[in-house]
Amino acid sequence: MPAPTSRLVCWGCGVSPAWDAPWPFRCPRADGDDTDHVLVRVLDLDRVSFPAGGAPTGSPFVHYRGLLHSHTRATVGGLGDEEYVDLVGRLDDAVARVAGTGFRATPFGRDATLSDRLGFSAAGGVWVKDETGNVTGSHKGRHLMGVLLHLEVAERLGLADPAHRPDLAIASCGNAALAAAALARASDRRLRVLVPVDADPVVLHELHGLGADVVTVARTPGVPGDPTYARLRGEVAAGALPFTCQGPENGLVVEGGETLAWEMVSELAVAGTDLDHLVVQVGGGALASACLQGLGEAVELGVLGREPRVHTVQTTGGHPLERAYARVREGLAPAPAPAEITAVMRAAATHRSAYMWPWEEEPRSIATGILDDETYDWRAVVDGMLTTGGRPLVVAEERLARARELGVAAGHDVDPTGSSGLAGLLELVDAGDVGPDDRVGVLFTGVDRQHRQGP
Numbered sequence: 001m002p003a004p005t006s007r008l009v010c011w012g013c014g015v016s017p018a019w020d021a022p023w024p025f026r027c028p029r030a031d032g033d034d035t036d037h038v039l040v041r042v043l044d045l046d047r048v049s050f051p052a053g054g055a056p057t058g059s060p061f062v063h064y065r066g067l068l069h070s071h072t073r074a075t076v077g078g079l080g081d082e083e084y085v086d087l088v089g090r091l092d093d094a095v096a097r098v099a100g101t102g103f104r105a106t107p108f109g110r111d112a113t114l115s116d117r118l119g120f121s122a123a124g125g126v127w128v129k130d131e132t133g134n135v136t137g138s139h140k141g142r143h144l145m146g147v148l149l150h151l152e153v154a155e156r157l158g159l160a161d162p163a164h165r166p167d168l169a170i171a172s173c174g175n176a177a178l179a180a181a182a183l184a185r186a187s188d189r190r191l192r193v194l195v196p197v198d199a200d201p202v203v204l205h206e207l208h209g210l211g212a213d214v215v216t217v218a219r220t221p222g223v224p225g226d227p228t229y230a231r232l233r234g235e236v237a238a239g240a241l242p243f244t245c246q247g248p249e250n251g252l253v254v255e256g257g258e259t260l261a262w263e264m265v266s267e268l269a270v271a272g273t274d275l276d277h278l279v280v281q282v283g284g285g286a287l288a289s290a291c292l293q294g295l296g297e298a299v300e301l302g303v304l305g306r307e308p309r310v311h312t313v314q315t316t317g318g319h320p321l322e323r324a325y326a327r328v329r330e331g332l333a334p335a336p337a338p339a340e341i342t343a344v345m346r347a348a349a350t351h352r353s354a355y356m357w358p359w360e361e362e363p364r365s366i367a368t369g370i371l372d373d374e375t376y377d378w379r380a381v382v383d384g385m386l387t388t389g390g391r392p393l394v395v396a397e398e399r400l401a402r403a404r405e406l407g408v409a410a411g412h413d414v415d416p417t418g419s420s421g422l423a424g425l426l427e428l429v430d431a432g433d434v435g436p437d438d439r440v441g442v443l444f445t446g447v448d449r450q451h452r453q454g455p
Helices: 069-076 081-099 112-117 140-156 175-186 201-209 227-237 253-271 286-300 320-329 338-349 378-388 397-409 420-431
Strands: 006-010 039-043 108-110 125-130 168-171 191-196 213-217 277-281 309-315 392-395 439-444
Touching: 006 069, 039 253, 069 081, 069 140, 081 140, 081 175, 108 253, 112 125, 112 397, 125 253, 140 175, 140 253, 140 286, 168 175, 168 227, 175 191, 175 201, 191 201, 191 227, 201 213, 213 227, 253 286, 277 286, 277 420, 286 309, 286 378, 309 320, 309 378, 309 420, 320 338, 320 378, 320 392, 338 378, 392 420, 397 420, 420 439
Parallel strands: 125 439, 168 191, 191 213, 277 309, 277 439, 309 392
Antiparallel strands: 006 039, 108 125
């Protein structure tokens, strides 16, 4: 059998789950201390390669399979590469029957309209990665398809019994829930969706249509934190599998999201250029974590010349990531060396509650998808901003509304959450932190569901 080309390691304590564990989603030592336990997929960079030839024409989960831990588990466990490709193809076809489309590379390139409106030169510009046409209208399906592949591989290897599948559970207010429901239905799995009382009626209608078990969870006065996340922890403790986008509950959710970053890398390699900045909206932090990990691996593999400065966006209504970043930054030099960043982040990993805790008031904004009470994947994102020279941005409601107007005017059917990265770019432009010759990437992550038919 081939040696594994990737492994899982807890970023907080260094422990790895057993290789034959059917569902290696949480650190075996999670709970009971103040350590930030999050499993991370680590590649053996000497034994993997980045696929050449630009963005995939078929499934990104086939094109980039050599970088996926589910592929490593499959091949080490005795499944051939062709069998893995067939597995991805069958799942993708089933997803397409449910959602109307399977997973394909989404558009990425310089947006002439936005570049002109924001005053960029011909050398610079705004590069948009548009996820609004992806499965169920957002990037969230990428994260969960990566997890679903692990579930299916575990059954193929005989590590799990397909006749006795545990229920899946997710805590979400919108896009992640819809993606989870579509993938669960495509793979004939039961899903419980935990939603807040103010969940979008359009989303709820689609969830019911997809056969999900929808449970509304109300806040308890005086109790901090997202009640749907607390209920998720209870469901997992009772035996459900975390089919969710919070990294501490399922570290492998980050890997599927990396396909978004890898597609950008493939396009940039063909164009022979790099990005100077990437602005990423942050709720729970899995998307930003995926982008940082995917871009960093591309640099280490020699495909990308350098990482862009990665900036994050939260709203004035709730910005726990910015608060954590400020606390970490207090102990660092103005221009910290990599070793200094590593040391302070290692210390932070064992004192999570000193850096990340629930926002004291219920977060509110038109960008509802980034209103997580906590940034669950905060540590990876803070580390990434420090390492790349980016910073957290906190934007006002007026800026969020303006960004959406600009995105729609440029021809993108994007909602206020999906365009909030552009709001961060507006902040950077006004502050003079981005010049006209800079190339800046933004992610349009969610479709405007008020003008879209459900699956």
